Amino acid sequence: xxxxxxxxxxxxxxxxxxxxxxxxxxxxxxxxxxxxxxxxxxxxxxxxxxxxxxxxxxxxxxxxxxxxxxxxxxxxxxxxxxxxxxxxxxxxxxxxxxxxxxxxxxxxxxxxxxxxxxxxxxxxxxxxxxxxxxxxxxxxxxxxxxxxxxxxxxxxxxxxxxxxxxxxxxxxxxxxxxxxxxxxxxxxxxxxxxxxxxxxx
Numbered sequence: 001x002x003x004x005x006x007x008x009x010x011x012x013x014x015x016x017x018x019x020x021x022x023x024x025x026x027x028x029x030x031x032x033x034x035x036x037x038x039x040x041x042x043x044x045x046x047x048x049x050x051x052x053x054x055x056x057x058x059x060x061x062x063x064x065x066x067x068x069x070x071x072x073x074x075x076x077x078x079x080x081x082x083x084x085x086x087x088x089x090x091x092x093x094x095x096x097x098x099x100x101x102x103x104x105x106x107x108x109x110x111x112x113x114x115x116x117x118x119x120x121x122x123x124x125x126x127x128x129x130x131x132x133x134x135x136x137x138x139x140x141x142x143x144x145x146x147x148x149x150x151x152x153x154x155x156x157x158x159x160x161x162x163x164x165x166x167x168x169x170x171x172x173x174x175x176x177x178x179x180x181x182x183x184x185x186x187x188x189x190x191x192x193x194x195x196x197x198x199x200x201x
Contacts (some may be wrong), residue, residue: 050090077135107151
């Protein structure tokens with residue numbers, strides 16, 4: 001396998017340089033149109049980096065996945081999950097983060113790069129009340145860069161226009177049973193729908 005081992009070799013491989021909108025689209029704060037787009041997103045991917053490596057975590061909500069505090073600040077509640085805390089551990093040790101926001105049916109993606117901290121301030125967590133439940137912490141992101149991503153990847157994949165392709169996928173129980181001998185994947189899958197109902201928030 002031939003490896004591209006230098007920036008010079010990489011730039012020679014991709015002869016055409018970015019120009020026009022590819023450069024002009026980047027801002028250091030949320031513009032009004034970007035804010036409207038992000039406010040419409042119920043799902044994003046949070047990427048972090050730490051001593052053990054990188055992590056990308058899906059984040060979702062039944063309304064906007066983040067709250068926009070101001071043009072440079074996003075608030076991302078940490079709702080219930082698996083308690084691995086991979087992203088949170090990384091943020092505590094290395095605040096660099098990236099967010100990728102998706103909206104069903106939209107071909108474009110909005111990307112945010114910046115730095116984050118984890119806050120358990122009661123006044124902040126209370127802002128995300130959901131039927132009396134609050135997240136244990138909120139990820140406070142300070143924006144450094146915001147820009148829309150070219151739509152080609154979503155268009156190539158026909159992400160929103162193809163039918164449901166999940167019918168033949170293995171279940172989580174199957175995958176855990178392959179990873180750990182003796183794990184009862186069938187029982188896990190059977191119990192999951194009811195467990196999810198009572199542990200979403």
